[in-house]
Amino acid sequence: MTGYEKTLDWPLYEGRPKPYLLATTPRSGSTFLSHLLWQTGCLGAPLEYLNFEATGPFGSANGLPDRQAAVWEHVVAHRTSPNGIFGMKAFPLQMEVLGSQNPSLxxxxxxxxxxxGHGSRVVQLRRRDEIAHAISLARASLSGIWRAEQEHGEDPDPIYSAHMVNRARRELAAQDEAWAQMCREMGITPLVLWYEDVVASPTDAVAAVADYLSVALDPAAEIEVPRIRQQSQSGAREWRQQYEGGSD
Known part of the structure; x- marks a missing residue:
C-alpha cells in the first residue's frame, strides 16, 4: 500500500481542522516521520497531498486543475484526524510546480x-549529514528508485558521480533555505527536527510535534498504517568512500 488509498481515510471531519505543514526535502526520511505521526491517530496523516506529478500519488490529476481541487477537498475532509488535526508534507519544488500549473489551488x-488568525504551525525536517543526504538524492535521481518497493535484486547500481553529489548538495541547501525564508517572512517559528534524532528516538520526535501543536496524545487513538521499508545502503556507503576520497 502507498498510504494514499481511500480505505485508509478517516470518517468525514465536519469542523475546521487545525492544520500544520511538514516542510522538508527529498530523501530526508520524511515518509518515515509522517507515518510515525499518522500512527498516533492524533496528528493527522501528513503525506504529499499536493504531489500531482505523473508518477506521484495523485498522478491521475496531473495537468487537471479541477481534479486537483477535488483531491484537495477530499483529503482535508478525510485525512483530518478525529481530534481535528490536519497535516501535509511538502517539498519546495512541489509548491513551485503547483504555483506554475494551478496557482489558485x-x-x-x-x-x-x-x-x-489560526496560529500557523510548521514542522521542518532536516538532515545533519549533508553528504549522506546528497548521496541519497543523487543515487535516486540517477536510478529512478525512490522507494524500497521499487528495488529489485538485479537492478544495476548507478555509476558514481561526484558532480551529481555536489549538485544535490546545492539543491538541498537551497530547498532548506527556501523553507527557512518562508518562515522568516511569515513570522513563523518552526519546530525543527533532525532526521538522525528521529531515527534515534522516534517517541521523542512524536512527543515534540504533539507538544508544538498543543495536542494531547491518546494511546487508544493509535492506528495501523502502512509500514516503511528502508532502502539498501550498501551502494551509498561505497559512494561516500569515493566522494570523501576525492574521486570524480
Whole structure:
C-alpha cells in the first residue's frame, strides 16, 4: 500500500481542522516521520497531498486543475484526524510546480495551512549529514528508485558521480533555505527536527510535534498504517568512500 488509498481515510471531519505543514526535502526520511505521526491517530496523516506529478500519488490529476481541487477537498475532509488535526508534507519544488500549473489551488492551500488568525504551525525536517543526504538524492535521481518497493535484486547500481553529489548538495541547501525564508517572512517559528534524532528516538520526535501543536496524545487513538521499508545502503556507503576520497 502507498498510504494514499481511500480505505485508509478517516470518517468525514465536519469542523475546521487545525492544520500544520511538514516542510522538508527529498530523501530526508520524511515518509518515515509522517507515518510515525499518522500512527498516533492524533496528528493527522501528513503525506504529499499536493504531489500531482505523473508518477506521484495523485498522478491521475496531473495537468487537471479541477481534479486537483477535488483531491484537495477530499483529503482535508478525510485525512483530518478525529481530534481535528490536519497535516501535509511538502517539498519546495512541489509548491513551485503547483504555483506554475494551478496557482489558485496553491493560494488556497497556503491560506488554509499558514493563513493568519489560526496560529500557523510548521514542522521542518532536516538532515545533519549533508553528504549522506546528497548521496541519497543523487543515487535516486540517477536510478529512478525512490522507494524500497521499487528495488529489485538485479537492478544495476548507478555509476558514481561526484558532480551529481555536489549538485544535490546545492539543491538541498537551497530547498532548506527556501523553507527557512518562508518562515522568516511569515513570522513563523518552526519546530525543527533532525532526521538522525528521529531515527534515534522516534517517541521523542512524536512527543515534540504533539507538544508544538498543543495536542494531547491518546494511546487508544493509535492506528495501523502502512509500514516503511528502508532502502539498501550498501551502494551509498561505497559512494561516500569515493566522494570523501576525492574521486570524480
Amino acid at each position: 496553491l493560494t488556497r492551500t497556503m491560506r488554509f495551512l499558514l493563513g493568519k
